[in-house]
Amino acid sequence: MRRHRRAKIVATVGPASNSPAMLKALFLAGVDTFRLNFSHGTHEDHAKVHAAIRALEQETGRPIGILQDLQGPKIRVGTIKDGKIEVEAGETIRFVLAGAEGDRSAIPLPHPEIFAAVAPGHDLLIDDGRVRVRVTGLGSDFIEARVIVGGVISNRKGVNLPGTMLNLSPLTVKDRADLAFGLELGVDWVALSFVQKPSDMIEARGLIGERAGLVAKIEKPQALAHIEDIILLSDAVMVARGDLGVEIPHEDVPGRQKELVRACRLAVKPVIVATQMLDSMVAAPTPTRAEASDVATAIYDGADAVMLSAESAAGRYPVEAVEMMDRIIRSTEQHKLYHSIVAVSQPDVEHTPPHAVAAAAADLAVAIQCPAIVAYTSSGTTAARIARKRPAVPILAITPSEKVSRRLCLLWGAHSVLADNVHTYEEMVEQAAARARVEEFAKPMDLIVVVAGIPFAQAGTTNNLRVVQVGA
Known part of the structure; x- marks a missing residue:
């Protein structure tokens, strides 16, 4: 079940894709994280989809992310x-x-x-x-x-209202009820719609705590004015180009997308590019050339994930849309200019030991042509720091946390696997080599780079780097 690409695919579930059989087909076609859009459907509908995804996870033995997208405050005219x-x-x-x-x-x-x-x-x-x-x-x-x-x-x-800052909570009464339901189900991510200011994120965090990752949807120009603080307060960001493209000039959207992807990469936060990526595939079996180019542009920008909305939720060709997105990503990442283009937007390494160790691991793995970097991560941070570098080497992220393994389904380049905690340095080395073989990242006698934090199982302590030879 290894994906032969680095960027991830998020697909929205809807009437065209909510059956267990279709969810499995979409996963096999390439979906890494499923989006449950709470603007539509009942709690019962979403609970059935959630249960089907978790059953699919058990069947395939691979973690699958689930993102709950809250509706947010919808402003509408009344009856005419x-x-x-x-x-x-x-x-x-x-x-x-x-x-x-x-x-x-x-x-x-x-x-x-x-x-x-x-x-x-x-x-x-x-x-x-x-x-x-x-x-x-x-x-x-x-x-x-x-x-x-x-x-x-x-x-x-x-x-x-693009020029108006509304004194409006991003969480309506409906959203609060939906959020409580989603957290009870055990969603991995919660996306907050129509974020305007940092306090919106603080309000949501107060309700969510650490039970799920918090995604800031950037679709208001007011959010752009406070973007650094909003990114800091989020666990991930979604560039929601639909509403954003209504409220700022169309010609400004591509530049803003690049700015947001770069800012998230600098902050070590996953970023999703969303809305109308393959929109014509709602009704047609193939996209336009412009849409294929749009997906490729997001990949060249360095986005962690790209998202399908109506294409997978209500379209006539949901599986074909996922397959097409997978093909575009793989083709883009294999292009001879990909790594040089992504490297141009690479942020400077932060002057801290964890970031320096992660950056050194990425450079070392490329220099000695390792087939993989193995990252031991209790919170996902070690893997994210390595991914920030966008190395030309896959990241095998080993974690003892089921919750973290699912969240890593949104992170660029990360193939996450569950494993028991290690307690000694020797045990870590042996498990890294064994996992690299089992997951088909390395063959006997290959060299792999192993990154961890010591003492083990302490979040954020990336401080150890080792080159290991896989045993025969």
Whole structure:
């Protein structure tokens, strides 16, 4: 079950992929972590999928990550008379806080936090930016706006406010109930939607603790203004290009993606690039050339993982989409320019013993042409520090923690295996060599690089490096 690539694949589960048979087919095609989207489906639906994934894990003997994606606060217009209205550029319309069926003079917008935060000159984007209006005046319960880009406003369409910082918790009542349910199930990651500021992460961490890894979804321009602190407070980051691309100019998204991937690599945090990567495969068996190039770009950027959304959740070709993503990643990573391109964006080594040891291990393994680096890791940090270097050598991550082995399914280059704790240096060396053979990373007489922290089983103590010859 070894993957012959470094970047990981995250696939969203939905009606097209929620059966045990399809989940197995997707895993065999290349999925490393499954995403449960709590914007859709019932708790019962998600519990069945979770149980099927854990059964598949037992059947295959390989750890599988599960990511719970919370819906977050969705801002929508209310109900409109006759279901929709068409507005034209230049005309003035009015939004009201309360109201039944609205018209262009009283479009319901039942979100008091908007009325408290918006100011003249701010834009409101409706239906993923298809309609854009600019605030010209407001009161405590109304907003007057001039239409900049006309179009149709229909019932319950989403509203984005790119220039407005809303005093809004990222965790709604629904999210809190979903989170409690997900943690009870035992999800490995929780993705927080519409993060705006560092305190959003602190609020979520207070509820999650260490029971799951916390993923910050970057889809608001306000988050970009506080990105260093948000990354610091997260365990991983998702570049959610869908909503982000609505709220910032389209032409800025590629550059922001590169900045975010680099910042996460510098901070030793896994980063997922998501949204519309192979979108045409929702309805077609092959992607466009531009989509293939988009996936490859994320790999050249050094992303830890790339994600499928509707392609695997509701598309007609979920298995083919995973297979295509796997092929694109492998082809990209095998290209003669891949390592030189990734090396250009390599962050400087931090001046601490753990980072220096991990970086030295990566360089040493490449220099002596080892088939693998074996990382003993109790928290995943040792493996992450090595992965930060993006070595041209796979990382065999040995951990005694089932939870950590599943989280490593999101980390670039890491093939995680469960093993009992080691207690002596000799035991560590023997187990490293044996595991490298069993997992088919090394043959007898091969040299491998082994990295660990001593004393054993203490998180964050990467301080030991050794070259070991695999026995006959």
